[in-house]
Amino acid sequence: MALVTTTHLNFPGTARQALSFYQQVFGGELTASTYGELGAPADCPHAEKIVFGLLESQNGFRVMAYDVPGLSEKTPGSTFAGNTQRTREGTVTDSPFFLSVRGESLEEVTAFWNGLSEGASVIEPLAASPWSPGFGMLTDRFGVTWVVDVAHHQ
Incomplete structure (x- = not known):
């Protein structure tokens, strides 16, 4: 049995932009689903945000990402990455x-x-x-x- 570890990144509403940026850098195929596509009501504040994102390239690069509900890139202190x-x-x-x-x-x-x-x-x-x-x-x-x-x- 082979294991594959994949880093899963959490974003404050910027997962789509981050995944697109990483695709420009590393290439690969990007798959992304929004909360709305997976059943959240259309009037939900995060319906258009990413609930499941995956970038996978043939060179072995693989990363997942999603937008944390309730956070926005405009929310002060909304980055989780530290300093x-x-x-x-x-x-x-x-x-x-x-x-x-x-x-x-x-x-x-x-x-x-x-x-x-x-x-x-x-x-x-x-x-x-x-x-x-x-x-x-x-x-x-x-x-x-x-x-x-x-x-x-x-």
């Missing part, structure tokens, strides 16, 4: 997770990095590190912190 920053002491965060994308070459991950960087806050620029030929960290415009690196082969 991550680089200090002299190292990476400091209150985020419960980072999303990691690992490729086989710097050329491969640079394309993903460049895509994710649009509107992002760069925590650690993509560059060679003691543990990888390429490592970088950023928080994208949707509040998700990504680790992008190259697999280290010994």
Whole structure:
């Protein structure tokens, strides 16, 4: 039996935009259903929001997303991702997770990095590190912190 783990991201009303953005970066097929399509009344405030979203690409990238009912991108403090920053002491965060994308070459991950960087806050620029030929960290415009690196082969 094979297991597949898939990161499931929660958004404050921006799941459709985030999934579309990630599709631009990673490619793949996007499937999304709204609360209304799955039975919520048309006058429900979140009827047009995403209850089930999946982006899956042939290169192995897979992520799910949904909009948390009652939250809006206009709601103060509506991001769940926390805050991550680089200090002299190292990476400091209150985020419960980072999303990691690992490729086989710097050329491969640079394309993903460049895509994710649009509107992002760069925590650690993509560059060679003691543990990888390429490592970088950023928080994208949707509040998700990504680790992008190259697999280290010994």
